[in-house]
Amino acid sequence: MEYYDDYVVDAAVKYLSENHEKPQFIMVGLYAPHFPYVGPEALYKKYRERAVLPASFRDPCPTPVWERHHQQVSEETALGAQAAYCAMIEAADGKMARVREAFDAYCDRKGSSRLFLYTSDHGDQCGDRSMFAKSTFYEKSAKIPLIMAGDGIPQGKVCRTPVSIMDIRPTLLEHTGASPMMDVDGVSLAAAFAGKAVPEHAVYGEFMERASMQTPADSYCFMLRDGNYKYICFEDDPECELLFDVDSDPEERKNLAGERQDVLARMRKLAKEHARPAESLHVQRQHTRNRALWMAYEAAVGVQQDELWTDTPVKARRYPNIMVGGQPQNAGRDPERKRS
DSSP, rough: OOOHHHHHHHHHHHTSOOOSSSSOOOOOOOOOOOSSSOOOHHHHHHHHTTTOOOTTOOOOSGHHHHGBBBOOHHHHHHHHHHHHHHHHHHHHHHHHHHHHHHHHHHHHHHHHHHEEEEEEOOOOTTTTBBBBSSSSHHHHHHOOOEEEEETTTOOOOOOOOOOOOGGGHHHHHHHTTOOOOOSOOSSGGGGGGGTOOOOOOOOOEEEEOOOOOTSSOOOEEEEEEEEEEEEETTOOTTOOOOEEEETTTTTTTOOOOOOHHHHHHHHHHHHHHOOOHHHHHHHHHHHHHHHHHHHHHHHTTTTTTGGGGGOOGGGGGGEEEEHHHEEEEEEOOOOTTOOO
16 A cells, blocks of 8 residues: 555656646545555554544444444454554655645746645544444545645635535636536535635435445445535435434434434435435446456456566565554565465
């Protein structure tokens, strides 16, 4: 993971050190922070001293649909996972700082305007409710950074209005003066750059859950955020509805579905307008089929995955130290041994 991210950042910095005539739109994607929880040892130790168990650590899983994310682990393991994840975040921030410096230097040389955007695709439960990794709609998994900086963007301004990754495209198009796209689900946030209010709009998410990594993803989950309320429902568990006031209950430990019938009815109505379970299942089945076809094609032509990474250094193939209780335990795998 670390080698891959360094490779990507080095390539981006090198590209930005060169001169390019045409306008540039550059996307740099890191793997970290991401499961498995492996961060730099010094940063791990830094955060291990500060890690605390989430208040919801022993809370039960609300639905069998999410049961595979619920893992009974020791408190020590949960604290270690949290420390490693925080270590990965700081390390990733440092790598992106290199990209930002190279980008600013490039724009200065060119005398061009600039817009820098830092975001992610998901967070991590990291022990909340004894859940780990992504794929839930709790804030720890669904809430991500969206930071913009550049010409015409006020410094230090924080927008509390819920927004979505789907808002990025229309925002970039309006900010750059390009023609708007048709049939875009998001809305432009460019008004916030001028100090105006962001248009309030329902923010929603869809996810196809699976019972295990060996089974197809065919269980539709839906999340809707409207103002301070968040609503979550499950196609395969219709009796389970979650309703949270994330302003007064940021840890999402009090389900209001039973007592706020007025809000629940409004959120159900909005959910019917946006949820597309049948379409999502169809798309997921297409992805599963296409993946199987590509794997069959690679097997037929003799493509070996290891051949794609023959130039990686030995350190990138070495298993990291596993830190448990602050003591390193090397996984002990020979990096030179060929995979079976």
